[in-house]
Amino acid sequence: MSKVTLTDSGPGLAEVRPAPATTAVDLTGVGKTFGTGTAAVTALRGIDLRVAHGEFLCLLGASGCGKSTLLNLLAGLEKPTTGTVSVTAARPSFMFQEAALMPWLTAARNVELPLQLAGQGRGARRTRARELLELVRLDGVGDKRPHELSGGMRQRVSLARALAAATSTEGDAPGLLLMDEPFAALDAITRDVLQGELLRVWEATGTTVVFVTHDVREAVRLAQRVVLLSSRPGTVVREWSVDEHGPELHDEITGRLRQVITSHAA
Amino acid sequence: MPPELVEHRNTSTDTNTDTGTDDSARALAGLDALDTPTVNRVPWWRRASRSVLPPVVALVLIVVIWQIVWASAVTPEYKLPAPAAVWDEFLGIVADGSIWSILWTSISRAFLGFAIALVIATPLGLLVAKVPVVRSAIGPLLSGLQSLPSVAWVPAAVLWFGLTDATIYFVVLLGSVPSIANGLVAGVDQIPPILPRVGRVLGARGLASARHVLLPAALPGYLAGCKQGWAFSWRSLMAAEIIAAGPALGIGLGAYLKNGSDFNNIAAVFSAVLLILVVGIGIELLVFRPLERRVLRARGLAGA
Incomplete structure (x- = not known):
């Protein structure tokens, strides 16, 4: 099968849009605010994100980056406050940290x-x-x-x-798999084997995967594209196409993640 | 299973190297073999000897002590009968056949009452569990009714319905409905929140969600409520039969007990109490215990 990878390694490339037929997920200017008035909490702001059919995308971010909210929006469990969410895949399905x-x-x-x-x-x-x-x-x-x-x-x-x-x-329409830190509760050995298994299953089925994780190593190993989110509110900081980068990518992403986290100190 | 016995031939051509996926399959099979929880099944005869023997020994001991106390004659004969006298009384009602009508009168009432209670309590419990207004309105009342001894309703019921079956069923229902409904509420409350959420993601809405997720998930609590509801309905039935006795009501276990007391026949009183106990325990052991065991074991909640 053909895989369309969005090679978006800088802000300037955001205009490169794939043809609609190959886009499984299209988020434009999506924001989500919970509550109103002074108690309002903005979970997501100005998210522009496109995922191609059959692509493996990792969302990476610290706590409070609105990853789960984003997945809920994609699954249709919540409605965005601003912007549009369009999902052209078949019914999105979820996997959680617990097998449930x-x-x-x-x-x-x-x-x-x-x-x-x-x-x-x-x-x-x-x-x-x-x-x-x-x-x-x-x-x-x-x-x-x-x-x-x-x-x-x-x-x-x-x-x-x-x-x-x-x-x-x-x-x-190929399926869309939303995975909310599915391996976080497993021991290290099992996690390592299951990551390999997930890649094998993904290649065998051609499903689109949006995978949320805290773990840079996991993101780099699994994804074709890694999107780094900031916290409170969640916005897209940067994205990397994994294929185009060498082994230094892990350190680069970790560095940026550190910056995002440090900005919340004090 | 040793890893070398597991042969996973990979037929997929998508993967990079055949040896790589083979390795992965072997690693996975090894992990599965190491991590799978081991279940120790106890053979049935050992389980039986462990669960049947102790109560039988205890029962024999009680009868022996009873015999000793009776033989020592510290209490007059009309207060404490000999075990043999109670046995004779029991054989007497078996011989003249009246035991069957006594048992049938009480047990059929208990079963019918319990069935009606199930029909009322199940939707009531679901409503209380899922509708917040209903819960705050009658939830406390339901818990309160559970602690009110249903025998307290007998005088009112006699005034309302007279000495008829309606009195008996009214008391039985007030005894068992709150238990069953509360059990169902507790069962629904204890469902891990992730399960309804998963159900929704998998496409369960409305009734399908109740049928495929809510009710099966609440089953252990519901069953516990039913078990307690049965005990309460049996208890209430005996109270009602003892207090409300009349020609229209026939002779059940309660009336048999009351007659024994009225005629100063202590052997009949003992025989009635023992029969009430045996029926109550019997239904619990023959119906509810196996049912509960099956449900809990299927979920890995009870020891094998």
Whole structure:
């Protein structure tokens, strides 16, 4: 499949816009304010962001950068105060820090749940769930309950369920996967392996991924493009195309992140 | 499973090198093998001996002490009967067949009352749990009713409905509805907030959300409420049957107990109390305990 990468390494390149057909997500001048009057808190301000179909984008930022708000806007769970959000992908699906599997359902039934909610028949559902569990290398554990699985396995079931949700509606539009620090609660070894697995699954499925993280190393390893957000309110500070930079990128991004954080001192 | 037994052949051509993904698959399989929680299943006979033997031994001890106290004759015969006399009384009602009508009268009332209570309490509990106005309006009342002994309603019920079945059911319902409704409220309150959120992201709205997320997630609390509701309805039924006795009401366990007391037949009183206990414990052990065990075990909430 073809991947369109927005090579936007400086403010001047923001005008380079891909053709609408290849854009999965288009945010223009998006702002979000919670509350009114003196109690108002601005979570996001003036966000312009485009994500191409099949792109892997990492949103990086310290606490309070409005990452979760941004994901909620993309998922349609909240409405922006200003600006427009347009998502042309199929139903966006979420993955959280916790696997958040339904504890009363088996692994396979958890993966089937979004398909069931979308009204798919039993046979089609089962086949699809088996395929997806195979994709995340969990064939054979479909009958297990969440508590019988390790943390890493649960998170992979959650990934399979998110993929099921992203493709639950008919049509050709590839799915959009919104990931809110999905590996943050795992131990370092499991996280390392799952990052590799996520890349493999992403390449195999062609899904668009918007991945939120605190971790520069994780962002650089996974993403094609890293977007650094400032905190309170969240704005886009800079973005880097990972392919175009060498190994010094990690230090450069870390340096900028430090600057953003230091500006909040005192 | 040792890693060398796991053969993942990668057929995807998207990946860079075949050996790389093979490594990753092996690493993953190894991690899964190391991290999977181990579940120790206790064989059923050991579980049975562990859960059945102690209460049986305790029961035998109680009967032995009872026999010793009776034999020492510190209390007059009309206050404490011999275990054998109670056994004879029991055999007597079995022999003349009256035990079946006594048991049927009480148990059928308890079951019908409990079923009606379920039908009333379930929507009531959902309303209290999900509608803030309803909760602040009748939530405290519901908790208050739970601590009010339902036997307190018997005099009023007798005045309203006379000595009829309506009196009995009224008391039983007031005993069990608050427990069941409160159990459901507690069950809904204890749902981790992430689950409804995930449900919404996966496309569950309105009724589908209630059916696929809310109700199954609240099931353990609901079941606990039902269990307590059963105990309360059985208790209220006995209170009602003892106080409200009349020809229109037939002879249930409560009336049998009352008759024993009225005729100074202490053996019949003991036999009635024991029967009430046995039925209450029996339903709990045969119906609610297995149900609860299944639900909790499926969620990994109860020890094997």
